Amino acid sequence: MTTPVLSIENVSYSYEQKDVLEHIDFTIQPGSFVGLVGPNGSGKTTLIKLILGLLHQKRGDIRLFGKSIDKFKEWDRIGFVSQKANSFNSGFPATVYEVVSMGLTSKVGYFRFFKKKHEEKIKEAVDLVGMSDYIHQNIGDLSGGQQQRIFIARALVSEPEFLILDEPTVGVDTENVHRFYKMLRDLNKNKGITLLLVTHDIGTMTSYASDIACLNKQIHFHGDPESFNDLNDQDLSNIYGHPVNAVTHDH
Numbered sequence: 001m002t003t004p005v006l007s008i009e010n011v012s013y014s015y016e017q018k019d020v021l022e023h024i025d026f027t028i029q030p031g032s033f034v035g036l037v038g039p040n041g042s043g044k045t046t047l048i049k050l051i052l053g054l055l056h057q058k059r060g061d062i063r064l065f066g067k068s069i070d071k072f073k074e075w076d077r078i079g080f081v082s083q084k085a086n087s088f089n090s091g092f093p094a095t096v097y098e099v100v101s102m103g104l105t106s107k108v109g110y111f112r113f114f115k116k117k118h119e120e121k122i123k124e125a126v127d128l129v130g131m132s133d134y135i136h137q138n139i140g141d142l143s144g145g146q147q148q149r150i151f152i153a154r155a156l157v158s159e160p161e162f163l164i165l166d167e168p169t170v171g172v173d174t175e176n177v178h179r180f181y182k183m184l185r186d187l188n189k190n191k192g193i194t195l196l197l198v199t200h201d202i203g204t205m206t207s208y209a210s211d212i213a214c215l216n217k218q219i220h221f222h223g224d225p226e227s228f229n230d231l232n233d234q235d236l237s238n239i240y241g242h243p244v245n246a247v248t249h250d251h
């Protein structure tokens with residue numbers, strides 16, 4: 001039986017007296033591309049922090065690659081890309097090559113020279129996200145969508161098996177959002193990287209992901225995009241707590 005990349009069982013979490021997550025049961029199998037959707041304040045960011053070990057669940061069990069998160073040490077198997085397009089300092093004096101090389105720090109160490117094999121890994125990661133022509137360009141000169149590709153390359157350079165992305169398309173224009181999602185789908189299918197993508201973009205996500213999970217304190221839905229698309233607007237409105245009209249984008 002295949003060991004899940006992530007398994008969450010009966011996890012709850014609260015800040016002070018406010019419940020943020022309640023009885024979460026959630027599993028991600030190897031090779032999946034999971035889109036995690038839900039309204040603001042639904043607990044998506046808290047769930048990601050729990051998965052990354054930045055918060056500790058008060059109840060329940062979280063396992064990564066079959067190991068309890070309390071004992072899990074192989075963090076280089078996991079990559080993380082956060083919201084950057086809106087907050088990145090465009091004046092930061094670093095080239096694309098230098099930014100991506102930062103993803104190897106945990107393996108190489110600080111203030112050490114890269115060997116040829118490391119340089120090849122950096123170039124390969126940049127090529128994977130389609131940005132080879134920009135490798136020596138200052139990252140501050142790139143568009144928001146291009147910057148996000150570079151942050152993904154930085155996460156990919158350490159060759160993670162599981163990549164988590166938290167609202168990575170914030171501030172990215174619509175045309176580049178589709179290119180961005182297509183790139184992620186290609187990484188998932190061609191490189192076998194398991195993906196968990198947090199997003200508000202319900203309609204677009206269903207065109208690319210293999211699984212959709214809808215969170216609003218609890219997991220209200222976890223299944224394939226076709227089943228999710230079969231939910232009517234009233235079902236979605238009940239989950240989100242306000243009127244929702246989902247628009248599906250076919251490509």
